[in-house]
Amino acid sequence: MKRLWKMLCAVFCIVVMLCALVACGKEKDDKKSDEPEKKAATYTMPDVTGMFYEDAMLKIREELQSAGFTDFEVHIAWYWGTSDPKAAAHISGSDPHTGTVIVDNGQKVSIILSAPELYQDNDREPEEEENEPEKVLVVVFSVTGHTKNVAQMIAEIEDADLYEIIPAEPYTDEDIDYKNNNCRALKEQYDASARPAIGSEKIDLSGYMKIYIGYPIWAGSEPRIMDTFVENYDFGSVTVIPFCTSGSSGIGLTGTKLATLAGSGNWETGKRFPATATKADIQAWIDSMK
Ligand SMILES: Cc1cc2nc3c(=O)[nH]c(=O)nc-3n(C[C@H](O)[C@H](O)[C@H](O)COP(=O)(O)O)c2cc1C
Structure with a gap:
């Protein structure tokens, strides 16, 4: 009997332990379901x-x-x-x-x-600005070729465009025979109102930043056809640089007179060259202006 009683106690303990384990596991499972998966x-x-x-x-x-x-x-x-x-x-x-x-x-x-x-x-490296090269124009009036020669050298040095003032009525040898006081050229020079017509097509000056204007000296002054030219253009605020060739006379007040007649442009003093001027002479002059 005592033995049977011991066995029953052992079975009871096992059952209690098992129940406790099951309950504990259930509690764990309940807790688990509360947590996010x-x-x-x-x-x-x-x-x-x-x-x-x-x-x-x-x-x-x-x-x-x-x-x-x-x-x-x-x-x-x-x-x-x-x-x-x-x-x-x-x-x-x-x-x-x-x-x-x-x-x-x-x-x-x-x-x-x-x-x-x-x-x-x-932060980027500034892109190299592509500076447009300054557009330069060389305007020239020349009868025997000396001034045109200088103009071509300027154009080469400055990589400039060249515009030639061609008279509507070209000058003959007789016209420029300055030993004859009555020759056409001198008659024009003695008449301040003379404005010989230009035959060459008009040039568009827009875009030019610098304009050289060349002519020979006739009777101490600019040929009247140069007066015709400057009076027919608006130079705005462009830099205008007069130059001339002559037997011996200087450029004198010819640049100032042209500037007054033009009424526009920023006119520089200018320079006279002999017919024998070399490219080195022209280069030295251009360099001296920079
Ligand atoms: C009508 C006439 C007048 C001239 N008057 C002068 C003058 O006053 N002073 C001078 O030094 N040269 C004078 N010359 C010479 C020219 O200025 C010189 O020969 C000039 O270089 C000519 O330029 P071109 O070849 O571009 O026409 C005169 C020439 C001509 C045709």
């Missing part, structure tokens, strides 16, 4: 190369949200001193910023877009 989740960052930071962040945030993540941070590592990264910065091509972020549900996702290659537009 943990499972691995994967987020693959898109290629944000070339995007503005703000746009890249927005894209990643939207993708994380639509993938079901609720707790995440997407940061920019630095703005490189600009308060407006959208306007000034974007992610450079050499750093792709792609990667796979594997997270457990509930764990905070933190993505930092750091870009050592990031640059601001205003």
